[in-house]
Amino acid sequence: MFITFSKQQKDQLIADIQEYFIKERGEELGNLEAEGLLEFFKTELGPYFYNEGIKQSRKVAEEKMAQLEEELFLLERPMR
DSSP states (O other): OOOOOOOOHHHHHHHHHHHHIIIIIOOOOOHHHHHHHHHHHIIIHHHHHHHHHHHHHHHHHHHHHHHHHHHHHOOOOOOO
């Protein structure tokens, strides 16, 4: 997948996965297992979240463009 994280971000995500598993499932995951889950999420599930973000961004951009178009029409001067 084309998503890349800095080492700091990756370490934080791994720690978050480990924390989730210990709190919610009572299972302790090592770094290797948590990193494997992160790669799975990133590769298999990431595209769904990415595409949904693109879809929502497109909707916001279209709404802003419609507002801009309305504002530009309001700036037009009447012609004789």
